[in-house]
Amino acid sequence: MPPIRVLLADDHPVVRRGLAALLGTLDDFEVVAEAEDGEAAVRECQLTRPDVVLMDVRMPGIDGVEATRRIRKAVPDAAVLMLTMYDEDATVFTAMQAGARGYLLKGAEQDEIADAIRAVVRGQAIFGAAIASRMLEHFASPPGQAAADDPFPELTAREKEILELLAHGRRTAEIASALHLSPKTVSNNLTAIFAKLEVTDRTAAVIRARERGLGG
Incomplete structure (x- = not known):
């Protein structure tokens, strides 16, 4: 060989x-x-x-x-x-x-x-x-086990809105349009979300969000 x-x-x-x-x-x-x-x-x-x-x-x-x-x-x-x-x-x-x-x-x-x-x-x-x-x-964990009344207490209300839309597969421009924000503001919030969740990118953030019941 x-x-x-x-x-x-x-x-x-x-x-x-x-x-x-x-x-x-x-x-x-x-x-x-x-x-x-x-x-x-x-x-x-x-x-x-x-x-x-x-x-x-x-x-x-x-x-x-x-x-x-x-x-x-x-x-x-x-x-x-x-x-x-x-x-x-x-x-x-x-x-x-x-x-x-x-x-x-x-x-x-x-x-x-x-x-x-x-x-x-x-x-x-x-x-x-x-x-x-x-x-x-x-x-092996039951689906949704990680979810709670407030699965992300470390995030602001705006950051939670953005993470929810991100978990639904929305792109930055779509999130900006839905929340009447500029794409730059959304990007800045995403950077803060990644830091607070200790993830490196949006894919990892989506995984974390769905583990805790968002985007379902």
Whole structure:
């Protein structure tokens, strides 16, 4: 069997060198390219057509989640495996929605990383043990359990209105029109909402909102 061709995407050179050295000790892997940000990851993936992309979540420019989304459209045969230090549920769900096939935390043992790469090449979905446990708990919870009379007490009344419309799939311009606001005002409120909910983008905010009963 030919070696599994791997692209390493991480903004820290030391991490990339460490991963390259780790995979270099194994006969069934070949590192074909490296990328220091999301845009470079998409570009190198199109050029080298790897079997697997080991992708960090937070990088300069477009982040790993958006890079994953673009790679899945441009090079659908490439499997993306997130390897990051961030284990927030919203980030995990957003990455999987973008098309990632697995999610591991940095610090995973060599055998775990190697086995995960082989697994995603076979089409399996792979998660680190702690993340897998939390995901099982999430999907085992009764629908709407997280909802309460006021599921987001940290938000202002206006922010709750905007989040409700966001959860219904409305775009920024549509929210602005519905609430008689400017798109800039809506964007500013969305930034505040993301910060208060500790999510990175609107997709993660929608997931959080629907978990708590909005947008139904």
